[in-house]
Amino acid sequence: MSLYDKIMALYPSLTQQDFLTVITLQNDSDGKGDYIAKWEHPTLAKPTQEQLDAVQ
């Protein structure tokens, strides 16, 4: 499951526009995988690593 899928599982209300404005998921092609480069959502808190790991 991708990072995007995990975040959407936690916050189904997020929209495509959110990921182009207040949230940025990024992969720098350095072998470290996807990560949250920016989280500036006005109401939803940035998920913790524990929350992400718990999503199946």
Place this chain on the structure above:
Amino acid sequence: MAGVLFVFGNATTSIPLSNLDANFNTGLTIGNTTVGLGNTVTTLGNVILNNVTINSGLLSTATIPTATGTVMVSGNMPAFSAYQSSTQTVANSTFTKVSLQTKEFDTNNNFDSTTNYRFTPTVSGYYQVSGQCNPGSNTGLIIVTVYKNGSRFKDLNLPNVGATGGGTGGSALIYFNGTTDYVELYVYQTTGLSTTTTAATNATYFQAVMVRAA
């Protein structure tokens, strides 16, 4: 030491031999104004110079007015072109750096095609940066964007819905300080699934060329 009288067209001038370090082995046309050659102020009017070689001393440097002029020669104007030769996966809704493993040319060795896939020109100035990527998506948005110094800087296209799929790209004019500034190509797609890029010289590439000095 007495000067030697030269006659250029309708005018005359005297050039001390001690100051004369110019060679007039080929045709030289000098206008009708007074001309002084040597180490003092030189004024040339309506001059036509053909096949001129600028060579001042052992360093081969020339002084050009810097206030309004820009000297551009191929030796100090970096240009590169690189393309993707191995496909990569692009996760949904994730800005993903495009890996570009193969150089077509890199005149100043400023593009890293092995580790960071970034262009770091060592000559300051304004560069036309262009790129394209086919992320392999058939639906959703496709954005190809240039990151400068690690941050999204110039989208190369208006986000478009790829009704029939295919890549997208564009170009932007970007200033580089010649030391620390660098750019990378990123791609973004919203098919809802991970996609695989098309790796080919015509499909996924990144280029830049200096267009003027700083």
